[in-house]
Amino acid sequence: MKPDKEKIDNGRRSFIGAAAGVSAAVVAPGVVLHTVDATAAPRTEPVTDLHRWGMLIDTSKCADGCSACVSACDRENGLNLQSKPLGDDPLKWDNQRAVWIRKVKLQDNTTGRITNLPLMCQHCENPPCVDVCPTGASFKRADGLVLVDRHTCIGCRYCMMACPYKARSFIHEKVDQKLTRAPRGKGCVESCTLCVHRLDEGDISTACADACNAEGHQAIVFGDLNDPDGPLRQALRQVPSRQIRQDLGLNTGVRYSGI
Amino acid sequence: MKRIVYREWRLEPARYWGLLAILLSVIAIGGMAALYMEHEGHWVTGMTNSVVWGVPHVFAVFLILAASGALNVASIGTVFDNAAYKPLGRLSGLLAAGLLVGGLLVLVLDLGRPDRLQVAMTTYNFSSIFAWNIFLYSGFLAVTIAYLWTMAERKGNKFMKPVGTFAFLWRLALTTGTGSIFGFLVGREAYDTAILAPMFVVMSFAYGLAVYMLVLFYSFDADDRPIGPVMLKRLKNLLGLFVSAVLYFTLVYHLTKLYGAKNLDVETFILVTGGIYTAIFWVGWVLIGGLVPLGIIYHPVLGQERNWIAAAAGLVIAGGLAAMYVVIIGSQAYPLEMFPGKTVLEFGAPGDVGGAVAPYSPSFPEILLGFGGVGVGLLITAVGIRVLQFLPESLTDRDVAPAAGAASA
CATH class of the missing domain: 1.20.120 (Four Helix Bundle (Hemerythrin (Met), subunit A))
Incomplete structure (x- = not known):
């Protein structure tokens, strides 16, 4: 039962007032910082589907023993800053650290022919990881990039179960060092972004393709699948190519020749 | 048919509190294991980028399956009108709710970001079976509680059949959804x-x-309630x-x-x-x-x-x-x-096992978290039957639908 008249508790009022003031003082700098961030961003237009970014990987040019693309990706996205947590088993850690791109070496069972290729997120048109994500953190951008929103990823790892390419990594450890262009944090899933930070600044390139070119192999052609006269479409016209697990009908953005 | 009499669980206090203490310790240890995994990150578990779901999922999925299965006992009485199962209904609903809560806790505490549970509850992608399951699980709890009410409250008795039938259909949907989490993974x-x-x-x-x-069996043994041979055989x-x-x-x-x-x-x-x-x-x-x-x-x-x-x-x-x-x-x-007809010689370096x-x-924390979930399910049940009238006095052949018992015996 409520008493008829409650006495006004002035102490309580002043406490609430003070608490509100302190909260505002704490929150305000954050708000200001966010505003500065927003204005500093170069892109003001939303991404459109005029472009669809993709790649052609010519496995005949991919050199055995070369891992320039892998190291370049690690440097570009700060994955080289990862370190084994103290006390973890080294073999287990090799399988726990984040890998966005990996070198795969195959041998044909009948002919014995050896094939080398880099494997990363295939940026599917119909990505299974996006279908299964409960919160929509795993999403496909209008320009075909399949990305993870690190603010809504709850770390359920269902996308990793669904990905047919083993392209995704879960961040198993505390992240001490990271790059501003590729923020990462414990407990979320991540994968190749096709160097989205470059694309958003108008730089049409990826670290892996640049590194491959610098080595003189030119096995990776990056470009716009929607541009009929662009370098990617020209390259795709010249050599026969296919998708890994083409049977799944995912229409990948990354295509391979010679497999 | 004789009227079914339900009574609170009359275990001696020392034994009852002892049981609760054991369950609470199991839960506390599981909780600490979860905190440890959450604080350090998943590297302390056996999970890797290859095996992304480990023992917590084994326990969680088992508990969720067992939860929906436990509700079946009530459904047989209500939906399929088998009178012999009617006295078993209340415990069935309580156990189902308890096991589901236990399983869900394990599932949530094994997330990479359990602190973002609110995101999972407010941001949905409806093409995900997981998102559907969030509704199926929380709905199951609500339906089960409503079902328990219709069983226990005389005013609610008349709704028992429709609510029970709805609960039965819901649990079928829930387990179908759980199976589909795996069944729809086309890449594996x-x-x-x-x-x-x-x-x-x-x-x-x-x-x-x-x-x-x-x-x-345990709860009946503990305060000397009888179970007849016909019920046992059923x-x-x-x-x-x-x-x-x-x-x-x-x-x-x-x-x-x-x-x-x-x-x-x-x-x-x-x-x-x-x-x-x-x-x-x-x-x-x-x-x-x-x-x-x-x-x-x-x-x-x-x-x-x-x-x-x-x-x-x-x-x-x-x-x-x-x-x-x-x-x-x-x-x-x-x-x-990924490469039919080819052998994978290397799959990234170093040490990747693609x-x-x-x-x-x-790892130990994973197993302890799993048992913690079991503990939660049993604790809810143990407290429920102690404070409310969930357990029938007797399940002897004379007390349980004698005609039905005789027919099937």
Whole structure:
């Protein structure tokens, strides 16, 4: 039962007032910082589907023993800053650290022919990881990039179960060092972004393709699948190519020749 | 038919508080394990980028299956009008709710970001089975509580049949959804089949009933309530039927996979060459969880004895955990087949195991978290039957639907 008249508790009022003031003082700098961030961003237009970014990987040019693309990706996205947590088993850690791109070496069972290729997120048109994500953190951008929103990823790892390419990594450890262009944090899933930070600044390139070119192999052609006269479409016209697990009908953005 | 009398669980206080203390310690240890994993990150577990779901998922999925299965006992009474099962209904609903809460807690605490539960509850992607399951799970709790109310409150009795039928349909949807989490993963050879959904439904019947029987036997023994031989025989025969059905679905699941040449490799892995997974499949899933309990249940002498029947139920539970281990972990350990007709010589460096079977050994915190979930389920049940009238006074043949009992005996 409520008493008829409650006495006004002035102490309580002043406490609430003070608490509100302190909260505002704490929150305000954050708000200001966010505003500065927003204005500093170069892109003001939303991404459109005029472009669809993709790649052609010519496995005949991919050199055995070369891992320039892998190291370049690690440097570009700060994955080289990862370190084994103290006390973890080294073999287990090799399988726990984040890998966005990996070198795969195959041998044909009948002919014995050896094939080398880099494997990363295939940026599917119909990505299974996006279908299964409960919160929509795993999403496909209008320009075909399949990305993870690190603010809504709850770390359920269902996308990793669904990905047919083993392209995704879960961040198993505390992240001490990271790059501003590729923020990462414990407990979320991540994968190749096709160097989205470059694309958003108008730089049409990826670290892996640049590194491959610098080595003189030119096995990776990056470009716009929607541009009929662009370098990617020209390259795709010249050599026969296919998708890994083409049977799944995912229409990948990354295509391979010679497999 | 005699009126069923329900009474609170009249265990001596010392024993009751002792039981609660044990359960609370199991929960506390599980909670600390979860905090440790959350604080350090998942590197302290056995999970890797290859085996992304570990022992917590084994426990969580088992508990969720057992929860929906435990509600079946009530459904048989309400939906299928089998009067002999009516007195078992209230415990059935309570146990179902308890096990589901336990399973969900394990699932949530194993997330990479359990602190973002609010995001999971407010941001949905409706093409995800997982998102659907969030509704199926929370809805199940609500429906079960409503169902319990119709069973316990005289004013609600008239709604019992429609609410019970709705709860039955809901639980079928829930287990179908749980099976589909795996069945719809088209990229993985061991999954990608619709039969996983009905197989999970049948598994839930068996595991839920096994858990129910153990809880019923223990709680009845503890304050000297009688269970008649007819009731015992009914429950045991039903368990036998469900366990046989699990074996049947297991057979069809593997036959389906074996028929397609593209799945021969993964089948060879699970059934023949998979080492620990092959052993757990044959010894755990088939033998301990299937053939041995069936042998006990249908044995002319052992099948009459309460303790042996309880042992059979225990074995079904152990076999169920084994089955979950094979389905969840075995299927991930097997490498993704991306290049048919080719052998993967290297798959990234250093040490990545993409082309080979992924190693996984469960860590202590994972196992403790799993048991913590079991503890939560049992604690809810233990408190529920103590403070509310969930348990019938007696399940002797005279008290339980004598006509129905005589007809089937």
